[in-house]
Amino acid sequence: MSERRGEYRLALLCWGTFAGILFCAVSYWQAVTVVQRAFDVPSFPPGGVDYWLCWAAPLVAVATVGAVALIVWRRARLALAGFLVAFLLTGLCMGMFGYSVDSMPYYM
Numbered sequence: 001m002s003e004r005r006g007e008y009r010l011a012l013l014c015w016g017t018f019a020g021i022l023f024c025a026v027s028y029w030q031a032v033t034v035v036q037r038a039f040d041v042p043s044f045p046p047g048g049v050d051y052w053l054c055w056a057a058p059l060v061a062v063a064t065v066g067a068v069a070l071i072v073w074r075r076a077r078l079a080l081a082g083f084l085v086a087f088l089l090t091g092l093c094m095g096m097f098g099y100s101v102d103s104m105p106y107y108m
Contacts, residue, residue, distance in 0.1 A: 009078055016082030023083075024090040029098065031058040046102035055095045062087055 035054045036043060043051075066084040070077055 012076075012078040013082040016079035017086040019079075020083035020086030021090050024087045024094065028058055028091050028094050032095075032098065043102045044105055046099055055098065059088055059091045059095075062091075 032054055035041075035057050039050065039054065041050045041054050063084065066080060066087075070080050070084070073080065
């Protein structure tokens with residue numbers, strides 16, 4: 001019985017991780033673009049507090065909602081934890097890549 005329970009918990013964690021990566025890959029750059037346009041933050045030249053706040057806003061929003069859901073929804077904690085960790089790490093990687101794309105005109 002405990003072997004099945006362990007497999008179930010691992011499956012929840014894996015599905016949550018997959019969902020976090022997929023959701024971030026599909027929505028993160030679009031959310032950053034919407035925030036940049038809403039607050040008239042130029043993507044070039046990159047840098048400055050406003051620029052980095054636009055990249056951090058979607059991550060902070062998802063982390064806040066996810067933390068509340070982790071506290072409230074006990075049965076889905078593993079899936080939510082996998083989702084949050086995957087979303088935040090994928091978002092950080094995409095933010096670093098986005099910064100390199102935004103700073104590319106300096107090097108051309």
